[in-house]
Amino acid sequence: MEETASLAAQVATRKCDPAFLSGLYETTKGNHLFVVESVRASLEDHETNRSVPPRVQAVISSRLAQLSPSAYELAGIAAAIGRPFSIELLAKGTDWDEDSISRGLEELWQRRIIEREGGDAYNFTHELLRDVAYAELNPIRRRSLHRRIARSLEELYANDSEGGSGWLAAHHDAAGMADQAIHQCLIAASVAKRRFADAEAAALIRRALRLCRDLPESAKRSNEELTLLVTLGSVVTTHGAIPCRKWAIHTSADW
Helix, strand or coil: CHHHHHHHHHHHCCCCCHHHHHHHHHHHCCCHHHHHHHHHHHHHHCCCCCCCCHHHHHHHHHHHHCCCHHHHHHHHHHHHHCCCEEHHHHHHHCCCCHHHHHHHHHHHHHCCCEEECCCCEEEECCHHHHHHHHHCCCHHHHHHHHHHHHHHHHHHCCCCCCCCHHHHHHHHHHCCCHHHHHHHHHHHHHHHHHCCCHHHHHHHHHHHHHHHHCCCCCHHHHHHHHHHHHHHHHHHHHHCCCCCCCCCCCCHHHC
């Protein structure tokens, strides 16, 4: 953090506001290039709250553009997964054979786009790389990928319906599969309650309610909404007002 503050002050030629520095470090994780470009962007555009400043996005986009077409596509798929990903999950979420996936992963690793994260898991070397790779997917491609990833996760968690429920809920939601997302939210909320993670359980139920209210009006929707409200009420009544949690796909640690 001190190194980030020092570098930011050099670029800005003045001491930076602590709140700005805190957000800057959270966004860049101290990466020198990202710090420099983020500060420059804030000075020129006065957009200090953007998750990916334009200059940083341009730098990362240029870096991704240097990848081969297959590695670039694989980066987008990995970004849509939104968590550390395995070769098995990539294989299930694509039509690629293992050799093609391995070659793509090797290129991404050599370019320092991804890194090993224990076992056969990989992850992006920086969240901003994931964010930009995801942002470059067009909406139709995103929804298609989330559908495929959801189906793949259902296979992977076939014998553990609770293990990936929160993750599945996020992908079903992003895929436009509201009914499935609501179902998985309820499973994940039940798991959270057993862990005494009541804030998480309440946030999941609230998310399910928002999804339910987006469905066409029907007796089924009304009954489901009532069930969700009763379930939420039991959590809030027992534990008091609970803040809502941010819903995200590619900030995968939330799930």
